[in-house]
Amino acid sequence: MLLPFVTALLASAAPTATQPPAGSASVLEADENWIAVPDETLVYLDVAGKRVVMQLLPDLAPQNVDLISKLLDDGAFDGGTINRVQENYVVQWGEKPDHDRGDLPDTAPAEFDHERGSGITTIPFGDSYAPQVGFHGQAYAAQDGERWWPIHCYGMVGAGRDMAADSATGGELYVVTGQAPRHLDRNITLVGRVIWGMENLTSLPRGTGALGFYETDKEKVPITMRAATSVPLADRIELETIPTGSSAFAQWVDARANRARDGWFLYSHGAIDICNVPIPVREAD
Amino acid sequence: MLLPFVTALLASAAPTATQPPAGSASVLEADENWIAVPDETLVYLDVAGKRVVMQLLPDLAPQNVDLISKLLDDGAFDGGTINRVQENYVVQWGEKPDHDRGDLPDTAPAEFDHERGSGITTIPFGDSYAPQVGFHGQAYAAQDGERWWPIHCYGMVGAGRDMAADSATGGELYVVTGQAPRHLDRNITLVGRVIWGMENLTSLPRGTGALGFYETDKEKVPITMRAATSVPLADRIELETIPTGSSAFAQWVDARANRARDGWFLYSHGAIDICNVPIPVREAD
Numbered sequence: 065m066l067l068p069f070v071t072a073l074l075a076s077a078a079p080t081a082t083q084p085p086a087g088s089a090s091v092l093e094a095d096e097n098w099i100a101v102p103d104e105t106l107v108y109l110d111v112a113g114k115r116v117v118m119q120l121l122p123d124l125a126p127q128n129v130d131l132i133s134k135l136l137d138d139g140a141f142d143g144g145t146i147n148r149v150q151e152n153y154v155v156q157w158g159e160k161p162d163h164d165r166g167d168l169p170d171t172a173p174a175e176f177d178h179e180r181g182s183g184i185t186t187i188p189f190g191d192s193y194a195p196q197v198g199f200h201g202q203a204y205a206a207q208d209g210e211r212w213w214p215i216h217c218y219g220m221v222g223a224g225r226d227m228a229a230d231s232a233t234g235g236e237l238y239v240v241t242g243q244a245p246r247h248l249d250r251n252i253t254l255v256g257r258v259i260w261g262m263e264n265l266t267s268l269p270r271g272t273g274a275l276g277f278y279e280t281d282k283e284k285v286p287i288t289m290r291a292a293t294s295v296p297l298a299d300r301i302e303l304e305t306i307p308t309g310s311s312a313f314a315q316w317v318d319a320r321a322n323r324a325r326d327g328w329f330l331y332s333h334g335a336i337d338i339c340n341v342p343i344p345v346r347e348a349d
Numbered sequence: 350m351l352l353p354f355v356t357a358l359l360a361s362a363a364p365t366a367t368q369p370p371a372g373s374a375s376v377l378e379a380d381e382n383w384i385a386v387p388d389e390t391l392v393y394l395d396v397a398g399k400r401v402v403m404q405l406l407p408d409l410a411p412q413n414v415d416l417i418s419k420l421l422d423d424g425a426f427d428g429g430t431i432n433r434v435q436e437n438y439v440v441q442w443g444e445k446p447d448h449d450r451g452d453l454p455d456t457a458p459a460e461f462d463h464e465r466g467s468g469i470t471t472i473p474f475g476d477s478y479a480p481q482v483g484f485h486g487q488a489y490a491a492q493d494g495e496r497w498w499p500i501h502c503y504g505m506v507g508a509g510r511d512m513a514a515d516s517a518t519g520g521e522l523y524v525v526t527g528q529a530p531r532h533l534d535r536n537i538t539l540v541g542r543v544i545w546g547m548e549n550l551t552s553l554p555r556g557t558g559a560l561g562f563y564e565t566d567k568e569k570v571p572i573t574m575r576a577a578t579s580v581p582l583a584d585r586i587e588l589e590t591i592p593t594g595s596s597a598f599a600q601w602v603d604a605r606a607n608r609a610r611d612g613w614f615l616y617s618h619g620a621i622d623i624c625n626v627p628i629p630v631r632e633a634d
Contacts, residue, residue: 151548152503176616190477192622218437218528229615243503243528243624247608250616263436263555270548323532330514331461331535337477337622339528 097312141289150276152242177213199308426574435561437527462498
């Protein structure tokens with residue numbers, strides 16, 4: 065017996081009588097589906113000379129992102145290091161140990177979830193952790209009747225904290241590298257997403273200490289981290305994405321939930337886990 | 350508002366009036382919860398001299414596992430290579446290119462799912478893809494009213510196939526390395542699980558060809574792959590696990606769904622995604 069297909073398709077993705085439903089490739093191939101990612105939102109994390117591009121998303125955590133941005137402007141992360149590479153979990157990096165914060169606060173408040181307001185763009189599929197899941201801007205997110213919160217899918221970036229909820233310094237950041245650790249949702253502040261070059265983080269040697277921390281300074285990989293706008297134009301990378309609120313993105317979700325349209329696949333589940341929906345990013349021509 | 354805790358706990362994990370519910374650490378610390386993993390089920394995949402241990406699980410796919418076992422006995426994988434490392438998806442390796450199969454068949458049948466029979470050991474939490482999820486032996490699995498099937502969680506190993514359902518040769522195997530690609534469930538044959546040394550696969554350089562294939566022979570990483578029982582005792586590794594059907598494992602699932610028992614965590618979801626339940630494995634003393 066095949067599982068029944070989910071009947072509640074996204075309205076905007078529903079095919080007309082004459083148009084077959086879109087496969088994954090056709091959504092990606094249509095140039096009109098893509099928009100430029102503004103440099104103003106981007107941070108270049110260079111890891112032993114290899115580029116990783118992170119998008120800071122102030123809507124997720126305004127006060128934490130503000131503190132991180134000020135640390136960036138201060139050059140706090142130039143001369144920092146990758147400190148932790150834990151298999152199937154996170155890669156974590158930090159500011160240089162001797163950075164003088166001057167007047168900046170030591171920590172930012174906990175920003176784990178938010179008043180729901182107009183809510184997130186939902187996908188019409190179930191989730192093990194939350195009543196509804198989808199996207200808030202270019203971030204993975206969930207909501208119930210009263211709150212929304214960003215969620216720990218692959219590539220999401222958070223601000224490491226100690227035992228206290230409000231102990232994040234902004235100077236230690238982590239990115240999710242494996243099976244989505246959704247148990248971290250609502251337990252720690254998410255601030256953005258790595259949108260390019262994840263492989264330069266995930267292929268690093270694993271740390272052999274507890275929680276995957278590197279045990280010696282020699283193992284720690286040197287980084288720089290700079291606002292994209294502070295880098296000469298010639299050294300930037302132009303990236304494009306498909307906005308999560310667009311009808312093209314709704315088609316993308318629908319296509320990814322119905323893979324048998326794509327060939328090779330023989331069976332469509334008619335559903336998809338939110339963290340299995342890649343947010344497409346490409347380099348501009 | 351906090352999400353309501355799921356009230357349907359596993360019966361065997363329900364605490365008594367005098368025992369608090371177990372946290373993750375206490376389940377792992379109790380030596381009586383662990384049993385030896387029999388060498389007869391294990392395969393050593395050595396990757397550039399680093400050991401990866403895979404458990405072949407004949408219940409998942411008897412005919413495919415039989416073919417793979419015969420290829421192993423033939424030494425088909427000694428002199429093979431890692432051929433593909435695709436970010437957040439799979440690592441794939443293959444038999445040596447010039448291996449003569451002799452009388453062995455070229456392919457094995459599709460073994461994507463099975464008659465349900467007595468079914469799987471379920472966990473009491475929802476899933477985006479299947480009516481019920483849990484474990485079949487030491488494999489992640491799902492079921493509906495009529496069928497059960499192994500599922501693509503991190504570490505699960507499958508037999509690569511071409512376009513036809515029955516085109517798996519047994520000589521090309523892949524392991525899931527990132528967010529569970531559950532869209533592959535019921536589309537390809539799963540044969541086992543890597544239970545040790547995943548980091549020796551996941552930290553390999555990503556392939557730069559389509560689908561993460563290495564583009565030159567020089568990039569391909571040499572492997573050997575041998576039945577553990579063919580390796581001298583002194584060179585084996587003794588591993589232990591917690592059986593998925595045990596009450597200790599039910600406590601483990603319950604503890605992982607309620608992380609605030611563990612400290613640091615402030616909020617428990619009272620639920621967990623099946624692919625977020627690690628199957629504990631440790632080296633024997």
